Amino acid sequence: xxxxxxxxxxxxxxxxxxxxxxxxxxxxxxxxxxxxxxxxxxxxxxxxxxxxxxxxxxxxxxxxxxxxxxxxxxxxxxxxxxxxxxxxxxxxxxxxxxxxxxxxxxxxxxxxxxxxxxxxxxxxxxxxxxxxxxxxxxxxxxxxxxxxxxxxxxxxxxxxxxxxxxxxxxxxxxxxxxxxxxxxxxxxxxxxxxxxxxxxxxxxxxxxxxxxxxxxxxxxxx
Numbered sequence: 001x002x003x004x005x006x007x008x009x010x011x012x013x014x015x016x017x018x019x020x021x022x023x024x025x026x027x028x029x030x031x032x033x034x035x036x037x038x039x040x041x042x043x044x045x046x047x048x049x050x051x052x053x054x055x056x057x058x059x060x061x062x063x064x065x066x067x068x069x070x071x072x073x074x075x076x077x078x079x080x081x082x083x084x085x086x087x088x089x090x091x092x093x094x095x096x097x098x099x100x101x102x103x104x105x106x107x108x109x110x111x112x113x114x115x116x117x118x119x120x121x122x123x124x125x126x127x128x129x130x131x132x133x134x135x136x137x138x139x140x141x142x143x144x145x146x147x148x149x150x151x152x153x154x155x156x157x158x159x160x161x162x163x164x165x166x167x168x169x170x171x172x173x174x175x176x177x178x179x180x181x182x183x184x185x186x187x188x189x190x191x192x193x194x195x196x197x198x199x200x201x202x203x204x205x206x207x208x209x210x211x212x213x214x215x216x217x218x219x220x221x222x
Contacts, residue, residue, distance in 0.1 A: 001073075001106055002027060002081030002218050005088070007184065009177055010113035010119040012198045013205060017087045017114060020206050025213075025220050028082045035068045036060065047073065062093050065099045073104075081109070091182035098190075110216035112188035118200035120175060123188055126166040129158040192216065 002025065008014030018029045036054065039047025046068050050060045065087065072078060088094040100109050116124075127140040131151035138145050138158060145152050162168055187193040194212035198205055213219075 001079070002071075002109045003106060003217060004081065004083045004213065005111040005187065006083055006085050006114070007064075007111055007180065007187075008120070008198065009121050009173065009180055012114045012116040013126045013202070014085065014114050017203060017205060017209060018083055018204075021209060022083055024210065025081070025083070025208075025218070027083060028077050029085050030069065030078070030082045031085045031191055032065055032068075032087045035065075035072060046069075055136055062096050064180055065093070066096050069097070070104070074165055088183055090179050091186045094183050094186040097104060108187070108190070108192055109218050111183075111193050112212050113184060113193065113195045113206065114198040115195050118177060120199065121173060122166055123168050125169050126160075128164045129160050131156045131158050163171065167205050180182060 004021070004025070004027075006014055006018055006021070008017075022029045036047075036050050040051045040054070041047070046064060050064055050068070053060045053064075053119045056133075064178065069084070069087065073082060088097055098108065123141070125144070129138045129145075130136065131154060133151065133156035136151050136153050137143075138151075145158060149158050150156075151158055184193060194216055196205060196208035196212055200208065
């Protein structure tokens, strides 16, 4: 079984690479948010337990998250493995995952970091603007309007939400990168970390991810 952990800061392109990698390897992407929603929707015992915390606005304990992941690993479509996206988020979660997998005679096959410098992440995420009239999205680098500050479609003013402003993003990024750094070091110490350059074009990043996984002995299912 291949258990691949996909790592990357918000804006690094991890979300773009995950489904592409899943198609190439023939294994599903498992994101904790989706697990929670499915378990709650289906009314499973773990789902009901998770919901108590979610309804109270609290984080679901690591123990429950790991149990949900192990339950997901037991489904037929995950027989050859999974790609974990969004978990682990801390070194404590990474250690808990290691223990749970070891109890099943398994382990993380590779942890692939899509590496993008923090300043580039901030540039990518702080370039987002939307129009006041209908919320049409723009990006000052990747999809700018024809006229600065004006929506191409309805002529309304473009504005930037507080969450997309550089100072807000930088503060959020500092917090997230600290936890990500702990996870990176955990997998570096265990010898399964592989790092790819996330500044490349999407296809080039995908090729680099494939090469990194091949180096770790991870191959397509079947």
